[in-house]
Amino acid sequence: MKAFLAAIGSNGQSCADCLVRPFSICASLDKTEMQEFERLSRHAHFAPCETVFAEEEMAISFYNLIEGVMRLYKLLPDGRRQIVGFALPGDFLGMTASGRNAFSADAINAVAVCRFSKVSFQRFAEDKPHLLRRINEFAIRELSQAREHMVLLGRRSAEEKVATFLVSWRDRLARQNGASATLPLPMSRQDIADYLGLTIETVSRTFTKLERVGVIEIISGGVRLLDPARAEALAAA
Amino acid sequence: MKAFLAAIGSNGQSCADCLVRPFSICASLDKTEMQEFERLSRHAHFAPCETVFAEEEMAISFYNLIEGVMRLYKLLPDGRRQIVGFALPGDFLGMTASGRNAFSADAINAVAVCRFSKVSFQRFAEDKPHLLRRINEFAIRELSQAREHMVLLGRRSAEEKVATFLVSWRDRLARQNGASATLPLPMSRQDIADYLGLTIETVSRTFTKLERVGVIEIISGGVRLLDPARAEALAAA
DNA sequence: CGCCGCGTTTGATCTGCGTCAATCGTCCTG
DNA sequence: CAGGACGATTGACGCAGATCAAACGCGGCG
Numbered sequence: 161m162k163a164f165l166a167a168i169g170s171n172g173q174s175c176a177d178c179l180v181r182p183f184s185i186c187a188s189l190d191k192t193e194m195q196e197f198e199r200l201s202r203h204a205h206f207a208p209c210e211t212v213f214a215e216e217e218m219a220i221s222f223y224n225l226i227e228g229v230m231r232l233y234k235l236l237p238d239g240r241r242q243i244v245g246f247a248l249p250g251d252f253l254g255m256t257a258s259g260r261n262a263f264s265a266d267a268i269n270a271v272a273v274c275r276f277s278k279v280s281f282q283r284f285a286e287d288k289p290h291l292l293r294r295i296n297e298f299a300i301r302e303l304s305q306a307r308e309h310m311v312l313l314g315r316r317s318a319e320e321k322v323a324t325f326l327v328s329w330r331d332r333l334a335r336q337n338g339a340s341a342t343l344p345l346p347m348s349r350q351d352i353a354d355y356l357g358l359t360i361e362t363v364s365r366t367f368t369k370l371e372r373v374g375v376i377e378i379i380s381g382g383v384r385l386l387d388p389a390r391a392e393a394l395a396a397a
Numbered sequence: 398m399k400a401f402l403a404a405i406g407s408n409g410q411s412c413a414d415c416l417v418r419p420f421s422i423c424a425s426l427d428k429t430e431m432q433e434f435e436r437l438s439r440h441a442h443f444a445p446c447e448t449v450f451a452e453e454e455m456a457i458s459f460y461n462l463i464e465g466v467m468r469l470y471k472l473l474p475d476g477r478r479q480i481v482g483f484a485l486p487g488d489f490l491g492m493t494a495s496g497r498n499a500f501s502a503d504a505i506n507a508v509a510v511c512r513f514s515k516v517s518f519q520r521f522a523e524d525k526p527h528l529l530r531r532i533n534e535f536a537i538r539e540l541s542q543a544r545e546h547m548v549l550l551g552r553r554s555a556e557e558k559v560a561t562f563l564v565s566w567r568d569r570l571a572r573q574n575g576a577s578a579t580l581p582l583p584m585s586r587q588d589i590a591d592y593l594g595l596t597i598e599t600v601s602r603t604f605t606k607l608e609r610v611g612v613i614e615i616i617s618g619g620v621r622l623l624d625p626a627r628a629e630a631l632a633a634a
Numbered sequence: 635c636g637c638c639g640c641g642t643t644t645g646a647t648c649t650g651c652g653t654c655a656a657t658c659g660t661c662c663t664g
Numbered sequence: 665c666a667g668g669a670c671g672a673t674t675g676a677c678g679c680a681g682a683t684c685a686a687a688c689g690c691g692g693c694g
Binding site: 234236237238240241242244255256257258262263286287289292293295296297299300301302303304306307308309310311313314315316354356357396397 | 471473474475477478479481492493494495499500523524526529530532533534536537538539540541543544545546547548550551552553591593594633634
Binding site: 554555595596598599602617 | 660
């Protein structure tokens with residue numbers, strides 16, 4: 161299962177053999193642009209639970225996630241946490257309106273990123289409308305996900321939340337690895353709870369319930385989707 | 398109060414005397430671009446509760462809201478509604494990742510918009526990186542609002558939700574009209590409930606409670622913020 | 635191998651908010 | 665001015681999910 165997730169992404173030294181390129185903003189660059197772009201980037205690695213950047217700190221870099229999974233979250237002053245998304249290989253991080261990060265990001269498992277200084281990135285992107293448009297597309301896609309998630313947080317029951325999470329997580333993984341009934345869940349139950357606006361106990365109980373009715377099987381490090389149709393039905397209604 | 402809200406925006410015929418221009422994407426255009434741009438746009442008006450566009454229908458236009466307030470929402474198949482935002486004059490609508498609208502939008506009060514066909518808009522924007530960047534900024538600002546709202550929906554109590562809503566609604570209006578303790582609330586209690594992930598009864602009770610403790614006074618068509626500091630405290634914690 | 639630590643599961647109980655229902659207030663209209 | 669329509673408020677009650685607490689299971693390590 162670990163090997164399965166690790167297979168997404170690339171440890172290749174150069175952009176030329178980067179496995180996530182077709183999913184990343186880099187797909188909009190031609191060969192010579194790519195070579196120039198490559199010189200602006202530095203690879204960085206993060207161990208599980210290490211923080212890549214924190215909310216409110218000055219955002220001086222952009223990141224392309226190339227390997228691993230990250231949690232993106234905001235904290236309330238009293239410690240309540242809302243995870244606003246999980247980042248997968250190909251995702252582009254670091255866009256802000258204010259110059260400061262709008263959320264914190266840390267590694268869930270071993271993570272590798274391409275990091276770019278914002279100033280050099282912006283100089284590079286300045287006269288490349290195709291790159292700007294691609295970045296814009298990414299922002300709009302994230303917006304649409306964010307709004308979908310608002311519906312989930314505001315209007316769905318615990319069971320619907322969990323089912324929706326499993327189905328859309330499967331779909332996201334499928335886009336990179338192809339479909340599979342076996343879903344790795346590298347994040348903890350607490351992470352899932354904070355993503356869905358629930359408590360860890362409710363998430364755990366709901367998993368158990370879904371298992372009891374034969375929709376999923378809980379396995380080490382993830383779940384197996386035994387009855388995807390049922391899961392989708394629970395997610396939709 | 399109605400006159401107050403109506404004062405935002407402009408019925409001017411031409412972009413030259415458009416009051417919302419500094420708040421809109423148009424602020425990035427110079428005079429000659431503005432003139433060319435003007436020829437692409439058509440004004441349109443909508444009565445209260447009229448639908449401007451609906452989720453899932455093909456999105457063939459962009460809109461600049463120039464007057465009035467709109468509710469932006471998504472529906473679940475069974476009719477549950479989540480309002481994902483309220484649009485104010487200056488807001489730019491119609492960006493989609495898929496070609497179909499990600500949400501529905503209708504007028505809350507009398508609304509005026511500038512409408513652009515996407516094809517002509519895109520042709521116009523093609524070689525104008527400053528406009529693309531401005532649009533990108535708008536998308537990123539909305540993303541940041543969306544994430545803030547996720548925290549509210551997932552992790553805040555009813556009282557915190559209502560207080561946060563009042564404070565941030567005040568701040569948004571203040572950006573255009575200057576600060577005021579008197580808050581027009583053109584949307585219904587049901588709209589507020591669907592925005593905050595609550596029921597209409599809970600919203601009503603919470604308003605009453607906030608009035609009883611002297612934080613607000615409920616007036617026709619809105620509220621008066623008697624104790625902004627208390628309200629902010631309730632919103633933050 | 636046995637002990638420990640930590641994430642997860644399960645159980646018992648509580649409560650904030652939803653649900654259902656009645657009443658109120660304001661505006662509109664005949 | 666009476667009657668009705670509609671949105672907002674208030675009250676009584678129930679429940680989904682939170683809280684509190686205990687037990688489980690598995691991997692790491694002495």
